[in-house]
Amino acid sequence: MKKLVTLSFLVMFLIGTDTFLVSPLIPMLSSKMSFPLSHGGWLVSAYAIGYCIAALVAGPVSDGLNRRSVLICGVLLFSLSTAACALATTFWMLLALRFITGLCAAIGSPQIWAIIPQVTPKEHVATVMSAPTAGLTIATMLGVPIGSFLSTNGIGMPFIVVGGASLLVTLALVLMFPRIPANTPITTPNTPQDDGRASAKTARDTMYPTPALSASAGAHTKASREIPLAARLLQSYRQLFANPKACPFFLAYFVFQIGNFAVMTFVSSWFSRSFGLDQSQIGVALLVIGVGNCTGAFGGPLLTSRYSHGRLLHWSFVVYLLVYAFVAFSPNIAVACGMLCVSYLISGAVFPLFIERLQSLTATQRGTVSTLTNVTMYAGSTLAGFVGGPLLVLLPGFWGIACLAFIAMALSLLLWRKAGALLH
16 A cells, blocks of 8 residues: 555656646746747646646546556656657747647546545545645645756756656556556445455455456446447536536636636746746745645645634635735735745645535546546636736736736635535
8 A cells, every 4th residue: 555655646746746847937938939928828728728638538538448557658658748848949849748748647647546446445545545635735835846946957957857757657657556457346435335344355356356356347348338438428527517506616616726827827927027036046936835835735624624614715715815916016025925825825725625615516426526627727727828928918017917816716706605615
């Protein structure tokens, strides 16, 4: 189990880091490749679009395959495409490579969440799931600073380091990751089990399938493949959105991520343009903000265990609105970092509450909800990249991005409230 925990953490940490890797490089890339600063957000959006497209298809397709093999292939392709970004010499070449990297990330990362319940006894699923969650959380804190610090040794260095590290993790997956057959029974807290021995038996059958179990899995696979993929996708999503709360919940989350990613994507450009920070100084500033996010992530359970989740979400949006109403007035980098640190501390604390609300939509389609949650997040990132770039150029300082974030947070608050998500 230790190998599973460690490798799950590393995969999600590296993919999460790559998600935010390009943001602090936008000013340098704009200068080197001679493209307008307003186009910098396209590089973030290209990755997000690639991820969205692949995620909607890769999940259902992988249900009929060996997830371990899909995971290894996905991480291998991810490592190669990330490293290849260092070879880009033009904006359009880098844009295409970021799109391909997003595609590859969406093939590998969802397999982690699906494999853990397959190879882990019921009583340990939640514990093991915390490893990839921690990987993403820490990547959120360190991804942007890592890109900023590594870029001091060359604009391509961040891509080479992350790609090389991912290649080593791919090798570790081949050598140490648990072997699983396709379509093994998934052990989750909602899956009925006779007792602890039943959970252990499920885990043993997962690792060492009997001929009967393998035959059953093969029959299930054959039956599922008889239904066209498009029909399976449509049926799954139609069933989920039959819940009247599904549309407003996902719309509220989408609008929130527009504001969240707009700030995250262009804050480095603001620090460089308005405060004259170099790459190392930007890295330090972003690390301070990231520490706030990580502190909120690890300290959040203290709040969520004591207070109403609906009330916490409500007051979190109040803090967001206050921060984004005044952050553009920041007279120096210390004030700007302090205000954004507060904002992302709140994000780290309440992010699980957003996921909780979305997962509450269904008890039988957790995987579909997880996929749509990721797609919604990256769709918000895509729109933030396209809209935020021109706003950054048209308006002085951080005014364009701050206004976009303020409007997004206000609208998201209204949508969550109207959907009844803040009542409990």
